[in-house]
Amino acid sequence: MNRPTIYFDHNATTPLCPEARNAMLPFLETAFGNPSSYHHLGRQARASLQSARRELAAVLKCSPAEVVFTSGGTEANNMALRGVAAALKDRGRHIITSAIEHHSVLKTAEALAGDGYDVTFIPVDAQGVVDPECVAEVTRADTILISVMSANNETGALQPALELGACARRHGIAFHTDAVQTFGKIPMGAVLEHADLVTLASHKIYGPVGAGALLVRRGTPLASVITGGHHEHGLRAGTENVAAIAGFAAAAQQAVSGLDTEAARIAALRDRFEERLLATIPNISINSRAAGRVPNTSNICFSGVESESVLLHLDLLGICASAGSACTTGEPEPSHVLRAMGLSSMQAQGALRFSLGRSTTAEQVDMVVGVLAGIIKKLREVSSL
Amino acid sequence: MQTGTPEDDSAQEPDASVPEHEEENPDAPYIFYNDIVIEHFTNPRNVGEIDNADGFALVGDPACGDQMKLWIKVDAGYIVDIKFKSFGCPGAIATSSMATQLAMGMHIDDAKLLTDDDIVRALGGIPSNKEHCSLMGVGALQAAIRDYEQRSSIKS
Structure with missing residues (x-):
């Protein structure tokens, strides 16, 4: 058959697009340096990493300093929830998320609940959409984070990320949105403007598996979850996956054009x-x-x-x-x-x-x-x- | 690799607080349905209903993922016709089909001895996470035979 x-x-x-593949090839062959190394191979990798960061930042219309590369969407979601929770634990311990999040948010929220945080899971209507009014109603003085996805991975239903972001901003609460299923599928300029933290994944937009990003709006309180070296603005330690990141940036450019x-x-x-x-x-x-x-x-x-x-x-x-x-x-x-x-x-x-x-x-x-x-x-x- | 400090023996002793992982069974022989299972799934035997059946059974719970209806016609103690309908996964449909194929023509005393292992063996094995499916076929067969026996004891 x-x-x-x-x-x-x-x-x-998604399958790897040719643009991403071509962007990756040098780093799988001769340009194998560690971006943290002093020598010319290291400098070459460092320059490539910076240019990938600039490319993605241009796509997202943000500053390169606001792009934190991760291993993918799951890590970025963990980083957002755990990072804000840890950074603001003395200010408050209430987190709001929805019942339809990806497991990388749901299970992380549940883990935080086990660690003494108070998590409210907002229901959805029959169409699978979060009601921003519901979120506003459960917002408290000690709410530190609202995390609601931009679109659901199973149904495709768009969530009111804009309204939620505006609501969070009014209350001085950090707003995170898992945009893994919207990025590259619909223009998302407005959502980006209203969110403090945005999760992106490379392999959903014809880039390689093994790269993702958390857009961290300047001034957003975020503790580093993975500690070690000073990689990724001190927010995510670990030698950068330059090949995958280069592929991701190329795929992102391709996706929005x-x-x-x-x-x-x-x-x-x-x-x-x-x-x-x-x-x-x-x-x-x-x-x-x-x-x-x-x-x-x-x-x-x-x-x-x-x-x-x-x-x-x-x-x-x-x-x-x-x-x-x-x-x-x-x-x-x-x-x-x-x-x-x-x-x-x-x-x-x-x-x-x-x-x-x-x-x-x-x-x-x-x-x-x-x-x-x-x-x-x-x-x-x-x-x- | 880092080595633990003398008072840190976590490297040797598994931490009791670490949740047990759902480990893949290394002995599980099949990671996917084999050709026999797929053949029974795509061409299930004895699908349908029997009017004026001598025994009937309804087992399973569709809310939990599977349900089976089984009808048998018995003549002189032998299962002379058997039909089923199943809602469920490929494993449920294939094991239902094989259960009816094995039972067809059997004396009810022999059919009562059929086990879920017999069905799995006849199918040449089934992925370990689908083994429970074969229980439905056997359960339905036994229940249909019980129903037949009850009906005949009332008649006599």
Whole structure:
């Protein structure tokens, strides 16, 4: 069976773009110096690191001094939450976040709760969106941080990062947003202006795995979580991954150039996908459809079937997608995001996420719709529900 | 590598406060479904319902990820027809299919002796995190046989 792969899982990771690859190659070959070294190889690496930082800062319209490179989104989220918590522990111990955050925020917030911080998890509405009013209501004198993602990774639902940032600023509270799923998908200038801390990841924007960044707005209180040398403005010790960082900066430049055209192209493909699915397959529902969404993400509940069974059928046909839950122990944990939106455990069992990207074509969309129609019909014939 | 100070023996003694990690079982022979499992998943045997069945069972909980309905027709103590419908993961569907294939034509006294291990063995193994799936097929079969026996004891 030699079917070409159809990749509808771009929210998980993306293939490396040629621009990123080319930017990386020198550092994988001859330019292997440590940016902290005195000699010419070190200076070369240091200069390359600085230019990558300048490039990313230009993309983000911030100062290079505000860019802290990390190993990826998870580390940047840990750095933001733990760093602010540690820096402001004498001022207050209340942290606000949402119920639909990525686990790198949720689990970190839970860990902080175990360390004596008071964490409030804000619920979302049926469309999977945080209500800024809710956040304002739970804000207290001892609130030190509000952390809400810019868009959800499972549903694509955009969060009111702007309003939240403004609210946080009014109250003198630090605002962090995990922008891993928005950066490179939609223009995000306004969000950047309203946030004190912004998490970015390279491998979601056609850069390599192993690089990410935390944008730290000047004056934001942040203790260093990883201690050691004076790397990254003293905020993140450890020899810099110059190759990955160079690839990340190149990928970021590429992602924002022509972003509007590409976002519109992908949005049209996503809409085509959803309209055709709705017309072809009965008893499906599209999650967060009434919310603003990043243009590439479609999260769909297929009633009466279990998502892993759909995934395997798709995979056998060369199609990559992903599920919110996976049955591994007999008690699968359905997606915390869909559950927070009020979906039943049963409904969440049948949810799949399709995330489109640069390689996606209308032909692929139509093929996946056709294939899905057959798979769902077949599984429903077997289903006891 | 740093060495611990004399009073710091954490390098030798595992810290009791360190949570136990969910370690991947090094003996787990399969990381993915094998061809037999996939074949039963893509072409499940004995799918459907039996009108006027002699025994029926409903097991599992769809809220927990799987559910199975099983119908049997019994003649002179033998399972002469068997049909199932399952909601669940590929492991659940494949083990349901194999359970019905093994039980088809069996005397109920023999069918009662079928175990989840028999199903897994017939499938040539199943990923360790999916082994629980085979319990559903066996559970449904035993429950359907019990239902048949209850019905026939009421009749007689």
